[in-house]
Amino acid sequence: MESESELFIPKEITHLIPFLGPLHVSLNTRESVFITFHPFFNCMYKSIFGKTKKLAAKPKPWRINLLLYLAHEGWLLIKKYVVKKFGVSKDTSYITFLDLLDNLVPATLDIYTCLFRMNQFEEYIDTIFRLWTAMRRFHRRNYDKIMLAFLSDIHYWKVIQHPIINTLETHLNIFDEYPVENFHSLLRRHTSAKVSTGKSLRRDALFLDHCRHENSFVKSFEPKHDYPYSKKDLDDLVKLSAIFHLDFFDNLYQNPNKAELKTEGKRIKKDYSYFPGIKTQFSSGVLPLGYHSKYRPVVSKLCDRPECIDLSWNDGQVLICGHGYHETCFYILGLRCPHCFDYLSGSIDELSKSYNHRLQLSEEIDSWTDSQVQDDNDDELGNVETISKQIGIDIELKKKISGKLNHLSFSFNLIL
Numbered sequence: 001m002e003s004e005s006e007l008f009i010p011k012e013i014t015h016l017i018p019f020l021g022p023l024h025v026s027l028n029t030r031e032s033v034f035i036t037f038h039p040f041f042n043c044m045y046k047s048i049f050g051k052t053k054k055l056a057a058k059p060k061p062w063r064i065n066l067l068l069y070l071a072h073e074g075w076l077l078i079k080k081y082v083v084k085k086f087g088v089s090k091d092t093s094y095i096t097f098l099d100l101l102d103n104l105v106p107a108t109l110d111i112y113t114c115l116f117r118m119n120q121f122e123e124y125i126d127t128i129f130r131l132w133t134a135m136r137r138f139h140r141r142n143y144d145k146i147m148l149a150f151l152s153d154i155h156y157w158k159v160i161q162h163p164i165i166n167t168l169e170t171h172l173n174i175f176d177e178y179p180v181e182n183f184h185s186l187l188r189r190h191t192s193a194k195v196s197t198g199k200s201l202r203r204d205a206l207f208l209d210h211c212r213h214e215n216s217f218v219k220s221f222e223p224k225h226d227y228p229y230s231k232k233d234l235d236d237l238v239k240l241s242a243i244f245h246l247d248f249f250d251n252l253y254q255n256p257n258k259a260e261l262k263t264e265g266k267r268i269k270k271d272y273s274y275f276p277g278i279k280t281q282f283s284s285g286v287l288p289l290g291y292h293s294k295y296r297p298v299v300s301k302l303c304d305r306p307e308c309i310d311l312s313w314n315d316g317q318v319l320i321c322g323h324g325y326h327e328t329c330f331y332i333l334g335l336r337c338p339h340c341f342d343y344l345s346g347s348i349d350e351l352s353k354s355y356n357h358r359l360q361l362s363e364e365i366d367s368w369t370d371s372q373v374q375d376d377n378d379d380e381l382g383n384v385e386t387i388s389k390q391i392g393i394d395i396e397l398k399k400k401i402s403g404k405l406n407h408l409s410f411s412f413n414l415i416l
């Protein structure tokens, strides 16, 4: 479609290729995972910061980052005890939260800060795919299609051996939207609605860019943004998070097969999940990938290969999707889960059809990137939790682990 205004857009601009912004992937997936699992993070938050605290329905990005970090680091401290105790288990609650802490959270934390910025191209693409599967099952509209479009571009460039693939493989981290987003925030903060023409906005932008590193007079009046927690505070908070995880998984262990899946709603019926220890309902998006396939994991037996009649729980594993297979069965299946493969390939067909359809409609696509990089508002860190000194937290965590482990009857060797 050609409109009049397009005639004035320079060639250099119209030749730009849209590219999935890694910073936005990071922000959007962190927020989506956090909000989908909100009841879990709310319990963790109360356990760490005090029972009376209430977590906002949609906390500021810095608080989401903090809680994801605490959840992840706390999990790393106690993961081996929990995983060893549950062993080969297909318990829905266990697999759901294992998937959260061992798969989803680390993927959202790593995608931009580690994989992208450290030029880990293959791992970056794999993790984008993994995060896409999460966005798909969360029914995160639009974003599930954008990530797929990116993967499709990469695949296409590889197939036709386009030279951009070599650039991406060696210099992935130069395709970073952070400088632009950062400057955009700065510009928005310092310009008013009075700016009406591109020319005057450009002039203001040049002025701001010129001043931003030099204006020491203005700087001396600006409030300082020091991060509110010291390293020691964060270490203590991580241990409190580890204690929460121990209690949480201990409760799941005591209540096997108690996850409930219900269809609720007065007018619009929706599927919800309930887990032991948390009263609030979760959306069905929290369930591992396998629960979204046509063949849900069978909890009463290990192997989900339909032809398999072996009921033993030996020589096999449960995958992070929730399906389990005997080793020999998994080889027969070509080392992949056919149920989840069907679900994902069906999803790709459905979403790409819908994407192409929308492109043909040539709609406004302003709404496509819905999570914005947040401005650094002055009061962002104003509402921070104060934490009391955690005297004896190491002893408490050790006691808790030994208590839980005695309770869960197995021996350990704890080094903290």
Ligand SMILES: [Zn+2]
Binding pocket: 303, 304, 305, 308, 309, 310, 325, 326, 329
């Ligand atoms: Zn089998």
Ligand SMILES: [Zn+2]
Binding pocket: 289, 290, 319, 321, 322, 323, 337, 338, 339, 340, 341
């Ligand atoms: Zn599966």
